[in-house]
Amino acid sequence: MTADTARDPNAAAGANPFDAGEWPTPFGLPPFEAIRHEHYVPAFADALKAHEAEIALIAGNPAAPSFDNTVAALERSGRALDRVASVFFNLTGSTTSPELQAIERAVAPELARHSSAITLNSDLWARLSAIDPQAEGLDAEQARVLDRTRTRFRRAGADLAPEAKARIAEIATRLAELGTQFGQNLLADENGFVLPLDGEEDLAGLPPFLRDATAAAAAERGGTHGHVVTLSRSLIEPFLVFSTRRDLRERAYRAWTRRGENGGETDNRRLIAEIVALRAERARLLGFESFAHFRLDDTMAASPDAAMALLRDVWTPALRRAGEERERLQALVRAEGHDFALEAHDWRHYAEKLRRAEHDLDEAEIKPYLPLEGVIRAAFDTATRLFGLTFEAVADVPRYHPDVRTWLVRDADGAEVGLFLGDYFARSSKRSGAWMSAFRSQERLDGDVKPIIVNVMNFARASGDEPTLLSFDDARTLFHEFGHGLHGLLSDVTYPLLSGTAVARDFVELPSQLYEHWLEQPEVLRAHARHYRTGAPMPEALLERLLAARTFNQGFATIEYTASAIVDMTLHLSAAGEDGLDVPAFEADALKRIAMPAEIAMRHRSPHFAHIFSGDGYAAGYYSYLWSEVLDADAFDAFREAGDIFHPETAGRLRRFVYGAGNLRDAREAYTAFRGRLPSIEPLLKKRGLAA
Structure with missing residues (x-):
């Protein structure tokens, strides 16, 4: 893709907003109203070309490698590309269109090739490897940036032989294509389903707030029906809670759990098989036993064994608790005079009834x-x-x-x-x-x-x-x-590399999950x-x-989440994808081995598991929410121990070492600096009501 061939000759006249320097907008916000879809392709092309030139200057610098002329120069490079990408990918997630989706399919592999060309550049890697932090007298942050940059390059394949580097680059490009398609397929399935609710009989059981929400959804969809349920979680979950129409609950639930698995062009199963195979191959090229071993090598957990041990420690008491919950729900079904066995599309409905009975609590009242x-x-x-x-x-x-x-x-x-x-x-x-x-x-x-x-x-x-x-x-x-x-x-x-949420994956959920406590x-x-x-x-x-009622139904909630994390880890510990992965069969077998209750489904079944397949951000890393929950349960105890949930000194340490620190420190070091020690699992089990 070049700047000349990518430009749309039919584009409306006017300058491309991305060609400007600093945007003269309030606070330097992107000039969203001026950016049109035809601006992105030439903007990406120009920014890629500029970044390639910057990298060539850094890699070919005749001066001896130093932190400033190599690491800091890398940190300064690519800013035009970052600006285009940050606007584009934020909008493809939050307000996409067929035009943006087409551009995304084209640009994703280009960006992957560009990234690989940087991290697999032998001259650049030689310069990074030659820098001596002690000889240069680097401060702590500079030393951390150097270490993280070297780690990023090494994990991208910088140490490999030329043939392996070429294959690593091919894999990265193909994974970018597959991840983009996975996400677009999922959005298509979500938008393609509407459950009409025509007449009072279809609205049976729905409280006023949900009737209003389904009416608003119907209006947004063109007003053909008076009320509709879509696959937005904020609609479908309350519908499963309140609807007294068991047949409609079943239809909605089936659509919700079958996203990405409906056959045709939007079916994600074949994409998953290829993604898993490519990830396994990449991990082996980098010297790791599996993709899970590769991913966790640079996390707090450090190994799949440690992550799986945590998941098992939580699974056992959660399974026992979920069994008790199931029996109470089944008894409620019988008490209503029904003779059917509780199924997954019934759980939320009867759990809400049980919550009302046991806690005199109604979501519509809250x-x-x-x-x-x-x-x-x-x-x-x-x-x-x-x-x-x-x-x-x-x-x-x-x-x-x-x-x-x-x-x-x-x-x-x-x-x-x-x-x-x-x-x-x-x-x-x-x-x-x-x-x-x-x-x-x-x-x-x-x-x-x-x-x-x-x-x-x-x-x-x-x-x-x-x-x-x-x-x-x-x-x-x-x-x-x-x-x-x-x-x-x-x-x-x-340094940008260390900014904000750029931390270990199993640490990044600590600030978010901790904040929930307040x-x-x-x-x-x-x-x-x-x-x-x-x-x-x-x-x-x-x-x-x-x-x-905070711990009510926590057996269900814990099983729903933990099953997804276990399947994710099991999938990425396996090389099954190389010989053709039967996704539903693999998933069913993994769940059978952990005695998954038939009445509970995974929170994210594989064909719509965007966390791990629409990109690899949480691949072999969905356990991170639970790992971080161990941290957040223990971290909030620091405020309880201080006797004030807004204790100034504790909040000051929290800001300095967690919320404000980015990736200045290793995650274990950062947590210890805040808390004085590493956490134990007991506060987590107590928080979820799973402690013995």
Whole structure:
């Protein structure tokens, strides 16, 4: 792809916004309204060409290798490419289109080839290898950047023979193509399903908030039906909870669990087989027994054995707890006069009934006290009380979608920290799930660069002018992603390589999962859980019932998650893909060996497991959520031990060594610096109600 051949001769007249230097927009935000899809291909082509020239100058520098002329030069290179890519890939996730998807399919392998050309450059690797940190007197951060850069190159194949390097590059390119296709197939399946709810009979059992949400979804889909259920989690999960139509629950659940497995062009099973085979081959070329061994070699866990040991330690008590839950739910089915055996599409429905019976708690009773605006304020106020941050809504700034909201974040002394963007509502152009990303990351290499961080959610929008009400799980998701957001906002490093969330995969979930704890604190709920109509605080009795039910159904929740993590690890410990992987059969066999309850499905079945197949960010790493949960349960105990959930000294250490530290330290060292020791599993088991 060249700048000349890639340009669209039919493109509208006008300069390409990516050709400009610094954008003259408020806070340097991308000029979203001016960027059109035809701008991306030439922008990528020009940025790739510029980066290639920068790399050639660094690798061919006749001067002796030094930190400044090699490592720091690498850190300064590619900024034009970073700028184009950060805008493009944020938008392909949150507001894509057929045009953007076509560009994504074309550019993903180009970027993979470009990355491989850098990390497999022999001259560049020779320069990196020759730098002596002691002779140069590097400070701690510079030494860390040098170490992480060398690790990145080595793990990409820099030490390999030429033939192996060529194959590594081929594998990287093909994996980029497959991961892109996987994600686009998944989005197509999610957008392709609609369950119409026509008439009162189809709406049986649905509370007002869910009727409003399904009406809003129907309006967005063209208004052919009065109400519809889509495969957005914020719609389908409450539908499975409240609908009294067992047949409709089954149809919805089947569609939800069969995404990526429906035959035809969007079926992901053949992609998975090739992805697994290529990952296994790459790991062997790099000298590892399996892809799982390769991935975990550079994590806190360090080995698949350590990760699997944690998963087994949690699985056994969770399986016992889930069995007890199943018997109570089956008894409830019988008490209603039914003779069917509980199935997976029944669990949520009867669990909600059991929760009402055991805890006098109804989700429809909770949601009026958790309007989206109130939960956002709660998340912001928690950050104010912990870290002294303030959040000022700003208008008249570029937005990539009308739903996006922007806040200027300031520190306790009034200094600007960065921008925070919130994109909260589900839409058909957005992939499912919730995530944090950055349009610009913090660094100080050549000036004080402030971050632009975005949280993306998929909450079901209320119809008309009604406020959107969240479930407690939705509120937890918002706190979780805002914890990631703070990890990006509070980053305080010099070098881009170490910035924000660029940490070990099984450490990156600590800031997000830890932040969830504050949502469950009575002090926070009393201040912010207020009725959306009256402003009245959540009644004390309801708050107490809500908190008392925190460990309700945790057998189910733990099994649902842990099964996905075990299948992920098992899949990547295996080389089954080389001989043709039968994905459903492999998955079924792996679940059979751990005695997976038939009434519970994996949270993410393989054909729609975007965490591990739409890119490899969590591949052989989905265990990370549980590993980080060991850390977060223990970390919050530090505040309990201090006697104050906003204890200033403890919060100061948390900011310095976790939220603000990026990858300045090894993850174990960072956690120990905050807590004084490494954690144990007991707080996790207690948190989930699984302790003996």
